[in-house]
Amino acid sequence: MPTTSAPSGAAVAVRGLVKRYGGRTVVDDLSLAARAGEVTAVLGPNGAGKTTTVECCEGLRSPDGGEVRVLGLDPRADAAALRPRVGVMLQDGGLPSGARAGEVLHHVAAMYARPRDVDELVERLGIGSFVRTTVRRLSGGQRQRLALAAAVVGRPEVVFLDEPSAGMDPQSRLAVWELVRELRAAGVAIVLTTHLMDEAESLADLVHVVDHGRVIASGAVPELLAAGAxxxxxxxxxxxxxxxxxxxxxxxxxxxxxxxxxxxxxxxxxxxxxxxxxxxxxxxxxxxxxxxxxxxxxxxxxxxxxxxxxxxxxxxx
Incomplete structure (x- = not known):
């Protein structure tokens, strides 16, 4: 299978990452890269180590070994410098359950110096129909759309998207894919984790397949499809x-x-x-x-x- 290393000029570079929980190694000498202006998909079965890897890149977990750099900075030590430059969409949303959807998005936008137009995002992602609904009352797909809007409203240079279209109807999914392609065209580095193979096949410029804590194959989609055929x-x-x-x-x-x-x-x-x-x-x-x-x-x-x-x-x- 094609493989790729983690070049020093990558927007996200992971080299020899190790992460253990209670003596169990869940990420084992893993290396991967994501470049600006590309969608990089990280795929793997449940428990393969992909979510832990991405959480280390987001600064949510500390590695036990190896090196992680996002825009050349350490996600933990340089968290304050990275925060305005990185967007994160977590699978569980991470949104305040008692706030209204519109309030959440305006609050997040106010944290950035040059946020995107909130009304434009509301229109693009169909948030208007539930803008006054509290987060706890949103459907899974509605919550995902709000979380995506919150991740990109600050015009980030790197975006981490965890299962961005999970639970969405086909119309919402199409709107999400169009927004992801727009971000790529604007030069944003997008790291995507998904269990939807057609989503990865449609969007990804580069795919890393992770299993048992290691990258077992990397390459562009056509390379992976052709390998071994x-x-x-x-x-x-x-x-x-x-x-x-x-x-x-x-x-x-x-x-x-x-x-x-x-x-x-x-x-x-x-x-x-x-x-x-x-x-x-x-x-x-x-x-x-x-x-x-x-x-x-x-x-x-x-x-x-x-x-x-x-x-x-x-x-x-």
């Missing part, structure tokens, strides 16, 4: 629904060399390999021999989700 255009995924519990190993053998078959969710199958008419015919013939009717069968290119599962495994954490 059979054929010039990368491997192809054949996706289909069928009764749960099919013999994936037997189907893999029937399809031949270069193929893998997985059941990431009960009754939902992904066969990945050098697909062509013969391979698809072999797959449907194998199912027909067992009197199994596949539904929603689609053939498409390998996705970032396929890569993620290949790297981190398909078992539950």
């Amino acid at each position: 059979d054929g010039p255009d990368g491997a192809t995924s054949v996706r289909f629904d069928a009764p749960a519990g099919l013999d994936a190993a037997a189907l893999t053998a029937a399809l031949g060399p270069g193929w893998t078959v997985a059941e990431p969710r009960a009754g939902a199958y992904v066969a990945t390999g050098p697909a062509g008419p013969r391979a698809v015919a072999a797959l449907t013939a194998w199912l027909a021999d067992r009197d199994v009717l596949a539904t929603r069968l689609t053939v498409g290119r390998r996705t970032l989700e396929d890569v993620f599962l290949d790297l981190t495994g398909r078992h539950l954490r």
Whole structure:
């Protein structure tokens, strides 16, 4: 898999980061980088160490080893200098539950010398419909939109976004993605953690995959999709629904060399390999021999989700 180091000129540079909790190492000699004018996605299963890594970058936790620099500064020692230059969107929002949404945003904006126009952000992110609602009464998606607005209202040079579109409807999600792309175009360094592989695939310029406290793969999305693929255009995924519990190993053998078959969710199958008419015919013939009717069968290119599962495994954490 492609890999990348943490160059000294990066907006966020992590080198050899180590973090332990009660003698258990959750981040183990991890290095990664994020550059200005790019979206850097940090992906990993639950418990992989990605949130702890980002919290060290945000100055919320102290490393036990290694070095973290944001805009060339130490997030803990130089917190006062970094605060007006960095925006943070936490997954739980970190917002005062008793305050109204509009009050929160105006209060945060007042802390900065040159804040964005609050009314413009309210309009962009559809906050107007709940601007007078207290935070505790907001839905999960509404709270996420408010937290994103609070993270970017100060015109930060670096923004950390933790699951920015979690719980959002498609319209809200689209508005968030458009704002992220606008920030990137303005030269902001954006560090994104998400479990939505299509979000990372759509937005990220660079992806770091983290597992067991280490970066196990890094690269641009096209590089990751092509790595290890059979054929010039990368491997192809054949996706289909069928009764749960099919013999994936037997189907893999029937399809031949270069193929893998997985059941990431009960009754939902992904066969990945050098697909062509013969391979698809072999797959449907194998199912027909067992009197199994596949539904929603689609053939498409390998996705970032396929890569993620290949790297981190398909078992539950």
